Amino acid sequence: MFSLINPDGTVRDRLPLTLEEMRGLYADMVEARTYDHKCIAMQRQGRLATYAPFEGQEAAQIGAASALRPDDWVAGTYRDAALMWRAGYGWHLLIAGRTGDERGGAPPEEVNVLPPSITVGGHMIHAVGLAWAESLEGTDRIALTSFGDGATSEGDFHEAMNFAAVFNTPTVFLCQNNGFAISYPRSEQTLSESIAIKAEGYGLPGVQVDGNDVAAVATVVREAADVARRGGGPSLIEAVTYRMGPHTTADDPGRYRDEDEAAEWRERDPLQRVRLLLERAGGWTPEWQEELEVTASKRIEYAVTEAEALPEPTVAEMFGRMYEAPTGPLREQMKEAGQ
Amino acid sequence: MSELTLAQSLNGALATALESDERVVLLGEDIGRTGGVFRITDGLRDRYGAGRVFDTPVAESGIVGAAFGMAIAGLRPVAEIQFLGFSYPAYDQIINHVARIRNRSNHRFTAPMVIRIPFGGGIGAAEHHSESTEAIYAHIPGVKVVVPSTPADARGLLLASIEDPDPVVFLEPIRLYRAVKEEVPELYYTTEIGPVRVEREGNDITLISWGAMIKETRAAASILEETGASVEVLDLRTLSPLDHEGILSSAVKTGRVVVVHEAPRTAGLGAEIAAIIHEGALYSLLAPVRRVTGWDTIFPLKRSEAHYLPSVDRIVMAAQEVLEA
Numbered sequence: 018m019f020s021l022i023n024p025d026g027t028v029r030d031r032l033p034l035t036l037e038e039m040r041g042l043y044a045d046m047v048e049a050r051t052y053d054h055k056c057i058a059m060q061r062q063g064r065l066a067t068y069a070p071f072e073g074q075e076a077a078q079i080g081a082a083s084a085l086r087p088d089d090w091v092a093g094t095y096r097d098a099a100l101m102w103r104a105g106y107g108w109h110l111l112i113a114g115r116t117g118d119e120r121g122g123a124p125p126e127e128v129n130v131l132p133p134s135i136t137v138g139g140h141m142i143h144a145v146g147l148a149w150a151e152s153l154e155g156t157d158r159i160a161l162t163s164f165g166d167g168a169t170s171e172g173d174f175h176e177a178m179n180f181a182a183v184f185n186t187p188t189v190f191l192c193q194n195n196g197f198a199i200s201y202p203r204s205e206q207t208l209s210e211s212i213a214i215k216a217e218g219y220g221l222p223g224v225q226v227d228g229n230d231v232a233a234v235a236t237v238v239r240e241a242a243d244v245a246r247r248g249g250g251p252s253l254i255e256a257v258t259y260r261m262g263p264h265t266t267a268d269d270p271g272r273y274r275d276e277d278e279a280a281e282w283r284e285r286d287p288l289q290r291v292r293l294l295l296e297r298a299g300g301w302t303p304e305w306q307e308e309l310e311v312t313a314s315k316r317i318e319y320a321v322t323e324a325e326a327l328p329e330p331t332v333a334e335m336f337g338r339m340y341e342a343p344t345g346p347l348r349e350q351m352k353e354a355g356q
Numbered sequence: 357m358s359e360l361t362l363a364q365s366l367n368g369a370l371a372t373a374l375e376s377d378e379r380v381v382l383l384g385e386d387i388g389r390t391g392g393v394f395r396i397t398d399g400l401r402d403r404y405g406a407g408r409v410f411d412t413p414v415a416e417s418g419i420v421g422a423a424f425g426m427a428i429a430g431l432r433p434v435a436e437i438q439f440l441g442f443s444y445p446a447y448d449q450i451i452n453h454v455a456r457i458r459n460r461s462n463h464r465f466t467a468p469m470v471i472r473i474p475f476g477g478g479i480g481a482a483e484h485h486s487e488s489t490e491a492i493y494a495h496i497p498g499v500k501v502v503v504p505s506t507p508a509d510a511r512g513l514l515l516a517s518i519e520d521p522d523p524v525v526f527l528e529p530i531r532l533y534r535a536v537k538e539e540v541p542e543l544y545y546t547t548e549i550g551p552v553r554v555e556r557e558g559n560d561i562t563l564i565s566w567g568a569m570i571k572e573t574r575a576a577a578s579i580l581e582e583t584g585a586s587v588e589v590l591d592l593r594t595l596s597p598l599d600h601e602g603i604l605s606s607a608v609k610t611g612r613v614v615v616v617h618e619a620p621r622t623a624g625l626g627a628e629i630a631a632i633i634h635e636g637a638l639y640s641l642l643a644p645v646r647r648v649t650g651w652d653t654i655f656p657l658k659r660s661e662a663h664y665l666p667s668v669d670r671i672v673m674a675a676q677e678v679l680e681a
Contacts, residue, residue, distance in 0.1 A: 123464035146425020176418030344597030
């Protein structure tokens with residue numbers, strides 16, 4: 018498994034990122050974790066619908082997004098808020114989505130990040146079509162799709178990997194293997210030795226990377242993205258990580274996971290190892306940490322305010338989103354709904 | 357103008373679309389080298405290149421899902437599924453993604469794409485090759501469902517579907533692919549998605565149908581007219597959105613309606629049409645709305661097809677009962 022930073026913050030090999038870059042990634046991970054904690058709190062206060070936390074997966078998501086170009090496509094899942102945010106999708110929109118508002122699904126024109134896919138697995142092929150279109154149109158934009166270990170059991174995983182390979186589309190498949198599909202462990206999901214190895218069956222390269230090592234993920238994804246951008250085709254990256262929290266706020270992981278295992282993974286925390294590394298390199302102080310946390314909280318609070326300040330959604334908007342223009346039957350129903 | 361079959365007209369429309377809009381690409385199983393199982397894309401790969409017309413692996417969900425991604429990224433993909441009975445692996449993509457991305461993203465992302473699917477029975481095909489499950493597509497908010505029944509409409513409706521800013525499931529009546537020839541203009545024209553086509557005007561009774569059953573409905577209308585009835589025939593052409601006004605104005609005029617479809621009766625579109633008429637024209641009705649449909653059975657294999665398909669006789673008998681009521 019490819020890795021660069023050990024859990025104790027020592028570097029395994031030469032680090033291909035500068036200290037400033039590492040500080041930037043660390044700051045982003047702090048902000049992402051702040052968001053995650055804030056959303057859990059808001060869900061408990063009844064201000065958000067069910068929330069799927071990503072704690073433990075910050076390195077996989079921030080690392081991957083940091084390796085993309087701002088105009089690249091991203092098609093991810095409901096657990097990919099950190100990935101989407103780092104790729105340009107505002108926190109306020111992610112929060113709006115979780116308050117139950119379709120307006121949260123609309124990033125700005127220049128951001129090519131699709132709103133999260135809620136059904137498991139259907140979106141991977143979208144990143145094949147997106148990337149295929151870009152190469153047909155002669156751009157060097159790529160598409161990254163993120164999914165979990167559970168999604169690799171869906172038939173759509175096969176169709177997406179196969180199409181990407183056959184048509185040589187510039188698609189990066191990022192599997193965040195976080196150990197569980199709700200309650201179902203990775204060990205039972207597939208008898209395959211790894212998820213990365215499945216790439217071989219499609220004639221594609223597959224690589225396993227320490228998903229809690231932000232530098233390793235960034236490096237591997239950048240390489241895959243560069244290859245894809247140059248016309249070298251798609252690849253599969255398995256970021257091995259662990260979901261520290263529940264599947265969603267409606268779930269109790271105590272029913273299906275070994276708490277000793279969870280404790281072990283806590284020792285491999287993606288933020289902690291970067292903090293230790295930075296501290297050793299003179300790039301971290303308690304004051305800076307506090308500054309990061311305060312800034313992150315302010316930004317998240319501001320995003321919450323923005324999301325909650327959206328005007329009440331109207332009946333007309335609900336009907337209006339079905340087609341470019343409402344059809345005859347929809348116009349009749351709008352009238353019936355009192356519009 | 358040239359005399360074309362419905363199949364030739366579709367082929368010509370696809371060529372025109374490829375010619376006039378460089379965003380148009382075609383993808384599907386066997387559509388390139390062999391021109392598709394019904395040869396609707398015949399010759400297009402040779403003329404427009406393997407970079408516009410793609411043969412794909414056998415994966416319906418993949419075809420529709422990839423086309424969806426292409427559409428979001430700015431292309432105008434036209435996907436072909438070989439038979440309606442093979443479309444169900446792609447149903448998840450259609451109902452969960454294709455139909456919903458405009459809603460999910462509040463108009464930020466859209467999927468202007470066409471999914472072409474041959475449908476209907478009557479050609480003695482193997483199991484799964486004769487389905488008429490159009491109602492399960494018409495039930496999905498966010499897609500449109502279009503069914504041509506004449507060569508001229510086939511061209512206009514297909515070009516309109518490709519131009520449409522929203523996704524269209526475009527159902528092609530297999531039985532009519534080569535049944536008749538008709539003058540089809542060669543120019544670029546579109547036929548509006550939505551409005552019914554009044555195939556024949558009349559005052560005593562309205563027969564409503566679409567797709568392949570237009571043929572039997574037309575024949576039944578001629579027989580009824582020989583007996584002195586004035587028969588109006590509506591070809592719906594668009595199953596979603598339904599043309600409520602077009603249906604109601606004819607129902608109000610004649611007061612007697614028979615809906616003819618090949619699909620099974622239960623929860624078929626005939627029920628929806630009858631409900632529209634009862635809600636909007638009950639007091640103009642002179643008789644209950646009747647349905648002449650396929651049965652609630654699996655579409656049978658070749659030797660029993662005639663037991664299943666609504667015949668001209670069944671339509672005539674139902675219409676006579678409605679006329680006498």
